[in-house]
Structures are given as structure tokens and as C-alpha cells.
Amino acid sequence: MIREGLKAVKQNLIYVVVGSLLAGLAFGQIAASGVRNILQTAILPVLFVMIYPMMINIDLREIVNVRKHATVVILTLILNFVAAPLVAIGLAEIFFAGSAAFAIGLYFIALIPTSGMTAAWTGLAGGDLESALVAMSVNLLAAIAILPLYLSVLVGSGVGFNPTALYRQLAVIVLIPMLAGVLTRTELLRRYSEPEFKRLKPLFGGVSSIGVMMIVFIAMSMRSRAILADPLASMSAIVPLIAFYVAILGLASGVGRVFLDTERSVSLVYATSMRNLSIAIAIVAAPGFPPTEAILPIALAYIIQPPLGAVYMHYRRDVVEKGLNLREVVVDFV
Numbered sequence: 001m002i003r004e005g006l007k008a009v010k011q012n013l014i015y016v017v018v019g020s021l022l023a024g025l026a027f028g029q030i031a032a033s034g035v036r037n038i039l040q041t042a043i044l045p046v047l048f049v050m051i052y053p054m055m056i057n058i059d060l061r062e063i064v065n066v067r068k069h070a071t072v073v074i075l076t077l078i079l080n081f082v083a084a085p086l087v088a089i090g091l092a093e094i095f096f097a098g099s100a101a102f103a104i105g106l107y108f109i110a111l112i113p114t115s116g117m118t119a120a121w122t123g124l125a126g127g128d129l130e131s132a133l134v135a136m137s138v139n140l141l142a143a144i145a146i147l148p149l150y151l152s153v154l155v156g157s158g159v160g161f162n163p164t165a166l167y168r169q170l171a172v173i174v175l176i177p178m179l180a181g182v183l184t185r186t187e188l189l190r191r192y193s194e195p196e197f198k199r200l201k202p203l204f205g206g207v208s209s210i211g212v213m214m215i216v217f218i219a220m221s222m223r224s225r226a227i228l229a230d231p232l233a234s235m236s237a238i239v240p241l242i243a244f245y246v247a248i249l250g251l252a253s254g255v256g257r258v259f260l261d262t263e264r265s266v267s268l269v270y271a272t273s274m275r276n277l278s279i280a281i282a283i284v285a286a287p288g289f290p291p292t293e294a295i296l297p298i299a300l301a302y303i304i305q306p307p308l309g310a311v312y313m314h315y316r317r318d319v320v321e322k323g324l325n326l327r328e329v330v331v332d333f334v
Contacts, residue, residue: 006206009213016213017302024217028224039218040287046218047173047282050211053204054278055181056188058140059133066138069131072264072271076135079252079272080113081146087247089154095240100155102237105297106244107154108280111147114139115274117309125313126321127266135271143276144170166283173282212278212302219285219295226293237297238304245301245308249273266316274309277301 009016028036066073088110092103114136122132148166188197220227227234252272256265281298 003203003206006210007202009206009209013209013212014302014306016209017216017299020213020216021220021299024220025224025228027217028221029228031221031224036222039221043215043218043285043287044172046211046214047286048177050208050215050278051173051177051282052180052184053207053211055178056185056204057201058137058178058181059185065130065134069128069134069264071259072128072131072267073135073138075255075259075268076113076139076271077142079248079255079268080139081111081142081150083251084110084113084244084248084272085150085154087244087251091240091244095236099233099293101291101293102297104151104155104291105237105280105284105294106240107151108284108294109241109275109277109298109301110244111150112143112276112280113274114271115276115278115305117306118270118274121270121274121309121313122267125266125270125316126263127270127316128263129267131264132267132271135267139271140276143279144174169283169286173286174279208278212281215281215285216295216299216302219281219292220299223292223295227296234296238300241297241301241304245273245304249308249312262320269312270309273312274305275301277305 031039085107088106092106096103096106118136119129119132123129147170148164151166188200192200249269249272252269253265256268260268277298281295284292284295284298
């Protein structure tokens with residue numbers, strides 16, 4: 001029953017996150033300051049529950065294959081750490097000129113690529129799974145190194161941002177769970193066969209999803225009054241998020257068609273359009289990170305990202321692989 005419950009949480013993460021977001025906003029309106037202080041003390045343990053299981057599912061040994069997939073890796077690095085930040089900066093200037101917090105949230109989405117679903121969507125859409133796994137590992141490590149440097153330029157000290165403090169947060173929130181995940185993965189593979197380990201993997205994703213649910217609830221509860229002080233402005237954050245995802249997916253699709261074969265083009269799309277929202281939300285929700293309202297755009301991105309992955313998968317599988325063009329499919333559908 002526990003196994004099925006964890007799978008259900010993971011499979012319905014979009015609804016779980018939306019429910020946690022709404023519940024947190026509602027609870028934050030009635031919670032006393034003492035209750036909010038208790039919630040704050042729970043953040044770090046919950047973050048570990050969220051990040052550690054996810055790290056067990058990531059095989060960093062795939063980095064040894066980087067030369068074999070050099071073109072895909074280079075293109076993902078360019079799109080993730082040049083194109084995506086530029087798109088985010090442009091959108092932040094247009095939509096978030098008066099909200100540094102929401103701009104920071106968008107920057108975190110742009111600067112932490114490759115979610116755990118990158119490999120899954122790549123496989124479902126008929127892409128090159130090995131190149132996707134290599135790109136995931138390289139881009140995650142690059143993000144850890146680059147993120148504080150980028151944010152120090154984009155944000156500066158105006159909102160109390162400290163790059164050194166962020167490196168410490170990355171060590172606590174990402175690197176320690178990553179090391180624990182690598183050691184746990186190694187021990188599990190020593191004890192179990194590869195097929196047995198694969199049967200365990202959905203459980204880790206389910207536990208991580210529960211952590212996401214809890215951290216969204218806590219963060220929204222703590223910042224509910226600030227967010228709901230201007231609800232229309234808060235919800236308008238979803239417009240630039242949609243624009244960001246559409247722009248990155250379009251860029252990746254175009255670049256893939258020019259430089260890669262079909263299978264690796266799919267890997268490129270998912271290694272760039274899927275962002276690691278779990279790590280982004282973990283860093284922003286951690287104690288001491290200003291401003292915590294930055295969590296709202298990241299939470300809203302959970303509403304956009306999974307459907308985007310599904311839409312592109314169906315486009316590849318139901319349109320491209322059948323030799324159809326999109327106009328014919330739309331006309332038939334209408």
C-alpha cells in the first residue's frame with residue numbers, strides 16, 4: 001500500500017503541488033507566528049527528505065561518457081547557461097520590473113536545468129536515453145558551480161544576496177544529499193541486481209515528491225500574507241513562466257533539427273526545457289535566503305512543466321513518428 005501511495009503521489013505531482021500551494025496559502029492566513037516558527041525549523045529536514053531520494057536515482061557515472069555525446073552536452077550547456085538566462089532576463093525586465101523576488105524565482109528556474117524527469121520523458125518520446133543521462137549529470141554539476149556567480153551579477157546585494165552563503169547552502173542542500181545518494185546507490189546496486197534496483201527507483205521518486213509537497217506547503221504558509229496582499233500580481237507570474245518554457249522548447253527544437261539526429265534532438269529538448277524545480281525550491285526555501293517570495297514562480301512552474309513534457313512527447317510520438325505535420329493533425333482534431 002505504501003508503494004502504491006508513493007507512486008500515486010509522484011504520478012500526480014502537478015495536482016499535489018497545486019493542492020499544497022493552495023493549502024499553504026490558506027493555512028498561512030490563520031497560523032500564529034509561533035506555528036510559522038515551528039514550520040521554519042522543519043525546513044532543513046524536509047529539504048533532505050526531498051533531495052536525498054532524488055539523488056539516489058541520478059547516476060553521476062554517466063559523466064565518463066561525455067566525449068561520446070560531446071555535441072549534445074555542448075549544446076545543452078549553451079542553451080542552459082547562455083540562452084536560458086538571457087530569456088529569463090528579458091522576461092524579468094518586461095514582467096517583473098517591480099518585483100525582485102519574482103525575478104529571482106525566474107532566474108532560479110532558468111539556471112538549474114535537467115529535472116529527474118528528463119530521462120523519463122526522453123525515453124517515452126523515443127529519444128537517445130544515454131545522451132540525456134550524460135547531459136543531466138554534466139548540467140547539474142555545472143549549475144552548482146555557476147549558479148552563485150550568475151546570481152551575484154543578476155541580483156547583486158540589493159536584496160541581501162550573498163554568493164558565499166549560497167555556496168554553503170548548495171553544500172548543505174545539494175552536495176551532502178548528493179554524496180549520500182551516490183553512496184546509497186552504490187550499496188543498493190551491490191545488494192540488488194539492476195532489475196531489482198529499477199523496481200525500487202519509483203519509491204525514491206515518491207518520497208522526493210512528498211518532500212516537494214511538504215516544502216511547498218511550508219513555504220506558502222510562511223509567506224502567505226505577503227503573497228495574498230496582492231493576489232492578482234502574484235498570479236500574473238504564470239504568464240512569463242509560460243513564455244520562458246515555450247521559448248526554450250522552441251530554441252532547443254530548432255537547434256536540434258540543425259545539429260543533431262532525431263533521437264539526440266529529443267534528448268536536447270528535454271535536457272533544456274525540463275528544469276530542476278526541486279533543487280530550485282529547496283535553495284529558495286532554505287532559512288536565510290532572501291526574499292522567500294521567490295518560491296512562488298517556482299511552485300507555479302510545476303503547473304507548466306509536466307504538461308509541456310507530455311505535449312512534446314505526444315507531438316514526437318503521434319505526429320513526427322507517423323510522418324504527419326502539425327497542421328494536418330490540428331485540422332483533423334478540429
